[in-house]
Amino acid sequence: MRALYFTDTYPPQVNGVSVVTHLSVQGLAARGWEVGVIAPKYPNGPDVFGADRHHVLLQLPSLPMPGYPDLRLAAPRPGQAMAVARRFRPDLIHCATEFAAGWLGQRVAKRLGVPVVTSYHTDFARYTRAYGLPWLERPMTRYLTGFHRRARRTLTPSRVTHGELVTRGIDRSMVWGCGVDAVRFTPARRSDDLRRRLGADDAFLFLHVGRLAPEKSAHRILQSFALCRAALGDKVRLVIAGDGPSRAELERDAAAGVSFLGFIDRATELPALYASANGFVFASETETLGLVVLEAMASGLPVVAAPAGGVADHLRHGVNGLAYPAGNTETMAAMMVDLATDRTLHASLADGARQTALALTWEREYDRLDACYREVCEGPATTTPALTGPLGGRLEMEIDQR
Numbered sequence: 001m002r003a004l005y006f007t008d009t010y011p012p013q014v015n016g017v018s019v020v021t022h023l024s025v026q027g028l029a030a031r032g033w034e035v036g037v038i039a040p041k042y043p044n045g046p047d048v049f050g051a052d053r054h055h056v057l058l059q060l061p062s063l064p065m066p067g068y069p070d071l072r073l074a075a076p077r078p079g080q081a082m083a084v085a086r087r088f089r090p091d092l093i094h095c096a097t098e099f100a101a102g103w104l105g106q107r108v109a110k111r112l113g114v115p116v117v118t119s120y121h122t123d124f125a126r127y128t129r130a131y132g133l134p135w136l137e138r139p140m141t142r143y144l145t146g147f148h149r150r151a152r153r154t155l156t157p158s159r160v161t162h163g164e165l166v167t168r169g170i171d172r173s174m175v176w177g178c179g180v181d182a183v184r185f186t187p188a189r190r191s192d193d194l195r196r197r198l199g200a201d202d203a204f205l206f207l208h209v210g211r212l213a214p215e216k217s218a219h220r221i222l223q224s225f226a227l228c229r230a231a232l233g234d235k236v237r238l239v240i241a242g243d244g245p246s247r248a249e250l251e252r253d254a255a256a257g258v259s260f261l262g263f264i265d266r267a268t269e270l271p272a273l274y275a276s277a278n279g280f281v282f283a284s285e286t287e288t289l290g291l292v293v294l295e296a297m298a299s300g301l302p303v304v305a306a307p308a309g310g311v312a313d314h315l316r317h318g319v320n321g322l323a324y325p326a327g328n329t330e331t332m333a334a335m336m337v338d339l340a341t342d343r344t345l346h347a348s349l350a351d352g353a354r355q356t357a358l359a360l361t362w363e364r365e366y367d368r369l370d371a372c373y374r375e376v377c378e379g380p381a382t383t384t385p386a387l388t389g390p391l392g393g394r395l396e397m398e399i400d401q402r
Contacts, residue, residue, distance in 0.1 A: 006105025027366030
């Protein structure tokens with residue numbers, strides 16, 4: 001069986017979507033699938049894919065996104081993509097993202113007559129508010145809804161998001177992708193030397209990991225930490241790992257005791273960073289999963305977060321973390337103080353966090369993905385509606401190789 005992925009983000013770009021897509025490719029390959037990937041080309045060239053390079057069949061030219069150069073916008077190459085797909089002869093095409101590459105994948109699948117699976121990782125319509133473009137929310141919702149309705153199956157990582165998709169008529173959707181590598185992310189990777197280098201020594205070290213962009217609401221973490229610091233002084237520190245367009249503003253507004261690490265290598269540095277902290281703080285209310293929350297739990301970190309979106313599926317107040325009302329920085333700060341000062345509470349939540357993660361294995365999710373693909377491939381063909389763009393209107397593209 002052969003599966004061909006079309007995605008607008010893939011390693012070396014690091015975000016939740018690229019990580020889950022890459023894990024899916026690896027998990028399917030281990031189960032006997034031949035897997036190909038069509039993804040953007042990044043500035044440091046093809047060697048960045050390392051051992052995964054043989055899966056990447058075509059790299060699409062890409063340009064930096066204005067205002068956020070770390071993100072790349074893929075340029076469709078329909079003729080090349082069609083030629084690659086015809087040689088690969090997929091039984092199924094998986095569109096892991098909804099934009100240039102994902103839309104191209106749907107066109108190729110329609111021409112080849114093979115079924116499409118899509119992933120709904122990101123609530124882009126809700127992001128429009130965070131970027132000051134509320135007028136785009138409805139057109140974006142229409143586009144995303146049409147995109148996923150054309151799929152034989154849509155995968156989304158949380159029950160909350162699944163319910164939202166069903167109400168929009170995307171009823172061939174299922175919850176998938178709630179996994180974490182509890183071998184890589186483990187309390188055993190704690191490093192006292194790293195804590196010293198972070199200036200934490202005897203301090204309670206809070207950690208936040210994620211893309212620093214408006215929709216992630218990291219400014220609320222800084223506001224809450226400032227209140228926590230006012231109460232506890234040098235007994236608490238905050239480390240923020242990640243990069244993005246909001247970093248400069250966040251660094252300017254940060255109180256004493258906050259360190260920004262920038263990009264952290266996921267394979268070689270991130271596991272020890274998680275394990276060397278004492279607690280994890282998270283403020284985003286737009287996550288469909290919140291992979292970093294699960295990685296923190298696997299590392300034995302109690303989580304202080306708002307139970308919104310996908311985070312609500314796994315955060316259990318008083319069991320593996322503390323849940324504060326969305327947007328309430330005062331309550332978040334009070335919970336941070338409680339976590340930093342109550343050793344019994346911290347130990348109980350740390351154990352609960354680890355136990356939560358141990359039940360969420362990727363091996364189980366890979367088996368479910370394998371079964372899903374086989375069911376889709378064996379099912380009856382369906383007629384899909386015409387493809388439309390984000391602002392409406394029929395879109396056609398010539399994809400025959402000339």
